[in-house]
Amino acid sequence: MHIVVCIKQVPDSAQIRVHPVTNTIMRQGVPTIINPYDLFALEEALRLRDKMGGKVTVMTMGPPMADESLRKALGFGADAAVLLTDRFFAGSDTLATSFALATAIDKLHKEDPISVVFTGKQTIDGDTAQVGPGIAQRLGLNQLTYVSGIREVDVQAKTIVVERRAEGGTQVLKTALPCLITMLEGTNTMRRGSMDDMFRAARAAIATWSAKDAGVEDMTKCGLRGSPTVVKKVFAPQPRKDKAKLVETAGKTPADVAQATIDTLFAANTKLEGDLLKLSAAS
Amino acid sequence: AKKELPDHFKDYKNVWVFIEMERGKVHTVSWELLGEGRKLADKLGVELAAVVMGPPGADLDRAISDSWAYGADLAYVIADPLLTDYRNQPFTKGLNDLVNTHKPEILLLGASTLGRDLAGSLATTLKTGLTADCTELAIDSDNSLAATRPTFGGTLLCTIYTLNFRPQMATVRPRVMAMPERVEGRSGRVIPFPLTMVEENIVTKILDFLPDLTSNKVNLAYADIVVAGGMGLGGPANFKLVTDLAQVLGGDFGGSRPTIQKGWIPAERQIGQTGKTIRPKLYIAAGISGAIQHRVGVEGADMILAINTDPNATIFEFAHYGIVGDALQILPALTKAFQERLTQVRKAS
Ligand SMILES: Cc1cc2nc3c(=O)[nH]c(=O)nc-3n(C[C@H](O)[C@H](O)[C@H](O)COP(=O)(O)OP(=O)(O)OC[C@H]3O[C@@H](n4cnc5c(N)ncnc54)[C@H](O)[C@@H]3O)c2cc1C
Ligand SMILES: Cc1cc2nc3c(=O)[nH]c(=O)nc-3n(C[C@H](O)[C@H](O)[C@H](O)COP(=O)(O)OP(=O)(O)OC[C@H]3O[C@@H](n4cnc5c(N)ncnc54)[C@H](O)[C@@H]3O)c2cc1C
Structure with missing residues (x-):
């Protein structure tokens, strides 16, 4: 069976900095990683392939240097990789991103029919969780989000049974292949790539597709022009004007500090005492 | 670069909130959104509508009357047994048809598992913009929705507009907006809408539901x-x-x-x-x-x-x-x- 996994190269978000004067994001020198959520999708895809046979193709849309992430995925054991890179893709929001990815997936599908497309639950930069559902709708794939486990796949009958995280419980869902799965985090552990895979990855040829190569006919659906959302400004959160009022601690015992704190809180909010009486009585 | 809103979007009006109901219970985020939606609708001078979808019955009726209490002026109601448990396909179809028929300018959903699943697919069928996980919603001077959200793991905020498309869609996480005051005795208009679907059209079947241990x-x-x-x-x-x-x-x-x-x-x-x-x-x-x-x-x-x-x-x-x-x-x-x-x-x- 042919499985496609979409992965995104993202900045290691802990290290993002804002320019203190211009308030713009400083990306220079920020290390990039495969979106951590996508590793759960990749591992699940590799397990499915190991069990059922077939191949896993990883795909990313991004700048030319995003091929690093693809190579890493090949090192974990993926079989083939496609990089979508083109200045027409620049500035894509989720609608334009899902358009580009879906168009390219459709092209792969025509060459080698796809049974499952995997994406992560969300990214750590854009963090919208919208691209998976977008691809599913565009390709008419059955959409399974927040999947926590795959119970069974029947290639003959073209069906799949999964467990899906829902509000207040787990849904057990059966649907027809092909489908799109967004994988929940924490549901598996990424394998260590074998030496063989590492060597293969280092030498592997990565298919690099422009918008035209991917089969895009209408360029106005790509990038900034194909994006209905417009980011007007990016800014750092305002610091609050007043800092915390500190309770006097010098030369006081913890018990004194506690009494003083309670007096302060009750004085600041006269309803708090009554609220606490009610809540503590109920618990 | 701002263009004039295309003509076919000019009659899109009102603020809608999708009321998320699962197994008979409305997710509190929907009431929080009605509270926020009320402010946006008042600012625009338009009506606030609740969109209630679920199987016919007492739970659905209660969701409608609760919508009045939390500020809705009208409710679009799709009552159909096919909507008993959440599945993407019938909910996307129903809401997509409803939007294309009754044309809201703003549509808000909770950023819950259900809301994110539905919003992501609906924005794609409608080919409109969707701003995720907003922490602040405002109407700017030319009456567009300014949606502010955290990004890069929360280190930054950004304000996003959907200028030339309608509806302007946004999701908001539970508890980000304050719960509105409940006002008893309010009432509104119910506008029923059909779900033109039968079970045979729906590919995904629910085999089981395993509730979380209490x-x-x-x-x-x-x-x-x-x-x-x-x-x-x-x-x-x-x-x-x-x-x-x-x-x-x-x-x-x-x-x-x-x-x-x-x-x-x-x-x-x-x-x-x-x-x-x-x-x-x-x-x-x-x-x-x-x-x-x-x-x-x-x-x-x-x-x-x-x-x-x-x-x-x-x-x-x-x-x-x-x-x-x-x-x-x-x-x-x-x-x-x-x-x-x-x-x-x-x-x-
Ligand atoms: C500050 C900021 C805020 C943004 N807010 C919004 C917004 O509210 N609405 C909006 O429409 N766009 C928004 N965007 C744009 C959005 O981040 C991009 O469209 C991005 O390409 C995809 O969205 P995402 O990162 O949220 O992915 P998600 O939808 O969270 O990603 C889900 C999964 O889709 C796959 N995937 C996503 N992107 C790619 C890719 N490029 N290549 C391969 N697979 C991929 C991955 O498997 C990923 O796990 C924002 C961008 C920035 C910088
Ligand atoms: C993408 C991303 C998402 C994240 N999401 C979250 C999130 O949802 N929630 C979250 O919390 N973090 C999140 N983080 C992590 C966040 O950046 C911080 O690392 C984290 O909040 C720090 O936790 P901490 O304050 O417990 O530990 P530390 O930063 O280590 O702070 C410990 C504090 O304890 C104080 N201390 C030490 N001893 C004592 C003592 N005896 N009595 C009193 N004080 C003492 C120290 O002075 C220090 O201020 C996220 C990070 C990233 C990159």
């Missing part, structure tokens, strides 16, 4: 009092000081992300950008430095009390009250003092 159910997001601990507690055993105080106050407890990653407390107790957003009356943070990812989850608290040994800890920049001291000594002292005070007051009354 013992695991954590309602941290809705607790009125929350006490939380961070790495400053030094180890899992000291979390007892946190839970003791939470218990005396009749509240719930949580922690910063590293305390979860270290396995000190369960994952559903994480507070912050990638955990729960809370809006308690009182939040007590002990041994938490106050990283931005933590801050965005607690900013809705009425009152924040921070306990930290470091007078320069970031948390003192947004907490209302602070104690510079050792949490291992202050927490038990607070527990004892609160207990005595509450006992005293109870006796006196």
